[in-house]
Amino acid sequence: MHLDILQTGALQDYLRRRGWLDTEEVVASVEIPGEGNMNYILRVTTSIRSLIVKQSRAYVEKNPTLPAPANRAVIEGSFYQEIQSIPMLASAMPxxxxxxRENNILVLEDVGDAPAYTFLYHSGQLLSEADTLTLxxxxxELHYHFATEKPGPIFTNQAMRLLNHESIFIAPFREDNGVNLDTVQPGLAELTMSCKQDVSLKKIVRQLGELYLSDNNQPQTxxxxxxxxxxxxxxxWLQTTHNHLKxxxxxxxxxxxxxFDLGILxxxxxxxxxxxATINRVLTNYVKPTGFNExxxxxxxxxxxxRRLVEYPQLPLSLSIEEKRSLLDESRQILQ
Ligand SMILES: Nc1ncnc2c1ncn2[C@@H]1O[C@H](COP(=O)(O)OP(=O)(O)OP(=O)(O)O)[C@@H](O)[C@H]1O
Ligand SMILES: [Mg+2]
Known part of the structure; x- marks a missing residue:
């Protein structure tokens, strides 16, 4: 089954066959719900409800020349299954x-026309206290439960980790990526070049990349x-109309x-x-699993x-070049 927004009839037959629609349930409309990059995602609306249907393919949806692990939707679905036993986690997700598993398709509850929290990058947008605590x-909860109860082998997710390893630890630090970052923001090219040419910085970044990829379970890591x-x-993270973060x-x-998760957050x-105050709230409220290394x-x-400051394309950040310089300097100091 290859999902296709134009093939409504085939989609309805497929969803019925799988038992995800009642036999009498008719697909009224199909749309693209929001900005996705990696996968093919549809919102399927029937007379009684709507569903999100997500398919992963052997390439990146927005750029089919880039290969990607085809079964990533199955691994994503396995994560949803794994966290079902923990009510807080289940209720924080669709x-x-x-x-x-055969067609790498997931069907999820539609949480509505909910913007992603990327609006936070716009100047003056604040994460509420409630959302900070939910995150x-x-x-x-996630880290506590699965530190004691090791999840199954599917969560090695090595192929997706390799892809992300390249995006986080390698590609952003290549000296010549063929893009003049001054066209994004004047001064950015010079600012980022100093990082890309810093051999000792790149060595530490590479070591952290190795740790990210490592399956070594020894405490000495x-x-x-x-x-x-x-x-x-x-x-x-999606902001639903009832102001719930999903x-x-x-x-x-x-x-x-x-x-890694806390570091990214x-x-x-x-x-x-x-x-x-928001950052401190996260750091003080996060319950550290045993052995957590600050x-x-x-x-x-x-x-x-x-990597977010030097990469191309950039996130829609509102930072001035001086603010970027200050964050870069702070980060480089920590890594030296
Ligand atoms: N359960 C859902 N309910 C409502 N909208 C959803 C749901 N899941 C996804 N969406 C919409 O689809 C968009 C893309 O979803 P998602 O991030 O899962 O796709 P992706 O292809 O993995 O994206 P990326 O390439 O950014 O990782 C979301 O930003 C949101 O607008
Ligand atoms: Mg994704």
Whole structure:
């Protein structure tokens, strides 16, 4: 089954065959629900409800020349299944209605026309106290439960980790990526070049990349291993009309260092210029799993800050060039 917005009849037959629609239920409309990059996602509306249907293919949807692991929707679905036993986590995500392992398709509850929290990058946007606590509690619960109860082998998710490893630790630091960053923001080219030419900085970034990829469970890695969301940034949080935050898109989930998820969260709060009270609230409320290494958390935060500041394309950040310089300097100091 290859999902296609134009093939409504085939889609209706497929959903009925799988038992995701009642036999009499008719598809009234099909639309693209929001900005996705990696996968093919449809909102299917019937006379009685709407559903989100997500298919992963052997390539990146927005750029089919880029290969990607075809079964990532199945791994994402397995994450949804895994967290069902923990009420806080289940209620913070859309309901999972089904997985088609053969066709790499997921069916999820539609949480409505909900913008992603990437609006936080716009100047003056603040994360509420309630949302801050939801995001923190989510990581506390996830990391706590799966630190003691090791999840199944599917959560190695090595192929997706390799893809993300390239995007986080390697590609952004290449000297010549063929793009003049001054066209994005005057001064950005010079600012980022100093990082890309810093051999010792790149060595530390590479070592953190190796830790990210490592399946070594020995305590000497200095990390506390658990199940991670793996992509815990504003693009993976939706704001529903009832002002509830829903976490989505765990396709990069893996069994790895808790410090990574928390590090990414903090980096994005900084990129979105959230007040230090918000960041401190996260750091004090997060329940650290045994062996949690705060220095490693700061290192992951710093790499994420660096890569987001030097990469192309850039997130829609509102930071001035001076603010970027200050974040870059702070991150480089932590990594030295
Ligand atoms: N359960 C849902 N309910 C409502 N809208 C949803 C739901 N899941 C996804 N969407 C919409 O589809 C968009 C893309 O979803 P998602 O992030 O899962 O796709 P993706 O292809 O994995 O994206 P990316 O390439 O950014 O990782 C979301 O930003 C949101 O607008
Ligand atoms: Mg995704």
């Amino acid at each position: 309901l999972l209605m089904g997985i088609d 923190t509690d989510y990581l506390s 200095g990390a506390s291993k658990t199940l991670l969301h793996g992509d815990y940034y504003p693009g993976s 976490v989505i898109d765990p396709e990069f989930c893996f069994y790895g260092p808790a410090e 903090i980096a994005h709060l900084m990129l979105a210029q959230q007040p230090s 220095q490693l958390r700061q290192q992951f935060t710093s790499v994420e800050l660096l």
